[in-house]
Amino acid sequence: MASKDKESRLAQMSYWEEQLKLRLAQLAEKDIAPEKAAKDTEVKKIRAKIRDTRDRLMAIEEREKKLEEMASARAEKAAKPKESKKQKKQREEQAAQSKRQQKKKKKKEKKAKAQ
Missing domain, CATH: 1.10.287 (Helix Hairpins)
Structure with missing residues (x-):
């Protein structure tokens, strides 16, 4: 116009x-x-x-x-510079993990070490 x-x-x-x-x-x-x-x-x-x-x-x-x-x-x-997908995923996981998810992850890691 x-x-x-x-x-x-x-x-x-x-x-x-x-x-x-x-x-x-x-x-x-x-x-x-x-x-x-x-x-x-x-x-x-x-x-x-x-x-x-x-x-x-x-x-x-x-x-x-x-x-x-x-x-x-x-x-x-x-x-x-662009952030790699791996770095971005790690950053998002750390920021978004609740206490329950953190406990679950620790338990899973403990189980993996025990085997």
């Missing part, structure tokens, strides 16, 4: 800023005070569009930043 594209949002921002300048110039030609010009419905509408566009641009930038962070994390993970 074009509305999710940063360049199109920047173009929209410049468009609405130009429209605001034109509207304020029109109101100035009619000798309307700046306080009343701020209350003009067209000016309010244009300023709302500018705010919406600015908010959307911030969301796009946050998304880009998050993607960069994820890419760097992925690169770090790929650069880290």
